[in-house]
Amino acid sequence: MRLRPAAQPPRVPGSGRRCAVRACGFTLIEILVALTILAVALAAGMRSVAQSTDAATLLKQRTLALWVAQNRLALAQLANPWPPLGVREGVALQAGSGFVWRETVGGTPNPGFRKVDIAVADPAQPDYVLARVVGYIGQPPLP
Secondary structure, eight states: OOOOOTTSOOBOTTSSOBOOGGGGSOOHHHHHHHHHHHHHHHHHHHHHHHHHHHHHHHHHHHHHHHHHHHHHHHHHHHOSSOOOSEEEEEEEEETTEEEEEEEEEEEOSSTTEEEEEEEEEETTEEEEEEEEEEEEEEOOOOO
8 A cells, every 4th residue: 555645745535536626626606506496495485484374364354254154154044033234343253263244134136035245354454355245045934
């Protein structure tokens, strides 16, 4: 086994050439450029994850609001006597989340039916409707 003198530059693996000590590593600029590219890619990934989380939260709110609206329509269908014409508002709790609802009962050309329009919103933003259900109910039979 032959030892190399300490003054000779190291060999580049896989080639028979010798390289200067400065040419065997990365420069500071190359490392900074690589870190910048990595930072931009990670920031884009985090933005995508945040948007996905926001979309899932909104979908959950809309689903719960739809359930509130469907429950209100079912109550109107079961009401005896049927709901009077006009507007009613209230608060409902669904799966631990609070919602405000507005129920508008209107007439139809056929006096035996009424139109029920139910809008459900988040209490923090009552003007932004998360779910809307429109149904028609018939007059219940007389007892």
